[in-house]
Amino acid sequence: MQIFICDKNERLDKFLANKLNVSRNQIEQLIKKGYVKVNEKVVTKSGYKLKENEKVEVSPPKIEEKETKKADFDIPILYEDEDLLVINKPPGIVVHPAPSYKEATLVDWLKQKGYSLSTIAGEERFGIVHRIDKETSGALVIAKNNKTHEFLSNQLKDKSMGRYYLMLLNEPLKEAKCVEEKIGRNPKNRLKMAIVNNGKEAKTLFVPIFDNLTAAKLYTGRTHQIRVHLTKLGRYILGDTTYGKKEQKINRVMLHAREIYFTHPNGKKLSIIAPLFDDFKNLLPKGNENEKINNLSSFFNNYDRMCK
Numbered sequence: 340m341q342i343f344i345c346d347k348n349e350r351l352d353k354f355l356a357n358k359l360n361v362s363r364n365q366i367e368q369l370i371k372k373g374y375v376k377v378n379e380k381v382v383t384k385s386g387y388k389l390k391e392n393e394k395v396e397v398s399p400p401k402i403e404e405k406e407t408k409k410a411d412f413d414i415p416i417l418y419e420d421e422d423l424l425v426i427n428k429p430p431g432i433v434v435h436p437a438p439s440y441k442e443a444t445l446v447d448w449l450k451q452k453g454y455s456l457s458t459i460a461g462e463e464r465f466g467i468v469h470r471i472d473k474e475t476s477g478a479l480v481i482a483k484n485n486k487t488h489e490f491l492s493n494q495l496k497d498k499s500m501g502r503y504y505l506m507l508l509n510e511p512l513k514e515a516k517c518v519e520e521k522i523g524r525n526p527k528n529r530l531k532m533a534i535v536n537n538g539k540e541a542k543t544l545f546v547p548i549f550d551n552l553t554a555a556k557l558y559t560g561r562t563h564q565i566r567v568h569l570t571k572l573g574r575y576i577l578g579d580t581t582y583g584k585k586e587q588k589i590n591r592v593m594l595h596a597r598e599i600y601f602t603h604p605n606g607k608k609l610s611i612i613a614p615l616f617d618d619f620k621n622l623l624p625k626g627n628e629n630e631k632i633n634n635l636s637s638f639f640n641n642y643d644r645m646c647k
Contacts (some may be wrong), residue, residue: 340398345389350375355397357427360586365485374398411447417478417611422487422604424454427613430477430591434470449481456481457488468492469560474578477596478502478613490604495560500601503635504555504565505615507577507593507622509584512547517646518568522561531581532563534571543568544646546639548631550624551577554597556639558646565594577622595619598635610636 343358345542355366355375367385369375369607376396377389389395412432418425426445428434433444448467449456456466466481468491480500481489494500523538525531542558543565555565566582569575577593600610612633615623631638 340396343395343397343406345391345393345395348388348390349562350385351375351382351387351395353390354389354395358395365446365489373486398483407450408443408447410443410451412443412448414445414448415614417613418609420603421492422484423480423482425478425480425599425609425611428476428596429616430474430618433473434479435467443480454481455483456549457483457485471596472559472592472594473590475594475596476613476616476619477504477594478599478611479596482598487604491525494601498558501599502557502596503598503639504557505595505597505619505632505635506553506555506565507619508553508569508574509577510574511551512545512553512574512630515546515642515645516545516572517542517544518571519646520568522564522567522570522621532561532567534567541568542646544639544642545569545572546642549626552624552632554632554638556635556636556643556646566592589622591618593619593622597632600636 341359342442343354352366352370355369359366370385371383373381373383374397377387380396381496412429413618414429414432415427416424417427428445433440434444435444446467452468466483466488468480468482468488471477471479480491482491491500520534521536521538522532522541523535525533528533539561540559541561541564544556544558545568546554548554555566563582566576566579570582578589579592580587595615596613598610598612600608603609617640
């Protein structure tokens with residue numbers, strides 16, 4: 340526990356941010372979760388106005404690590420330095436633990452490898468800044484410390500961090516399309532998402548590359564966004580039995596996070612490409628245009644205006 344005495348009238352979050360030398364967002368989480376008291380009483384509002392001589396107590400939770408499950412898989416590392424790493428997540432691996440999932444996850448693999456990771460997202464999500472679904476493969480950035488986690492999370496919020504995806508559709512798209520439709524929980528099936536009037540804003544740009552090979556750029560990050568927005572276009576991703584045909588011989592959703600771009604905490608702009616896994620490569624249409632899929636950021640420059 341840490342105890343401070345306020346020496347002037349000011350906001351609680353601002354006061355603690357200065358005292359603890361951490362970000363306002365981290366302070367907000369501590370306050371919201373009830374780990375801060377003012378004059379012996381829990382305060383859960385960040386904007387609480389402190390008065391001179393009031394006593395502030397901070398009791399951050401102790402993170403007790405649960406037993407790490409043995410990960411009998413390996414994950415390719417695309418980039419690594421003292422602040423972060425970018426991995427190429429294989430299909431079939433869940434990113435972080437959940438009560439209903441009993442197998443080893445990406446977080447278990449990271450712990451097993453001895454990585455020092457950020458703790459801002461809680462014990463279950465060490466280092467995880469963003470996630471992709473179990474069956475989806477591709478680029479994922481992981482923070483090694485809280486300062487980097489906060490820096491990257493802010494880029495997710497202001498859309499300066501982004502991803503380009505590749506997918507194989509059941510039918511080719513005839514032309515590029517920008518889909519801007521709200522997404523929320525499917526009222527008829529809680530395991531699915533859907534386009535609903537009271538959902539959250541979502542925007543996706545789809546561009547055909549060659550035959551049924553298609554690329555997408557996310558302008559928001561909603562659950563199942565690409566898969567749900569494809570339903571608006573009358574298409575689905577091969578292997579997707581949730582939003583497409585139930586009977587398919589392909590054993591996973593053919594969706595790959597091909598490229599991720601963001602600014603490093605040191606100010607350098609990074610753009611990292613995740614190689615395709617064999618199961619995806621084996622289904623590529625013959626004659627696919629590799630130049631485009633190797634430089635999606637430049638490729639999308641010609642289409643971005645469609646979603647502005």
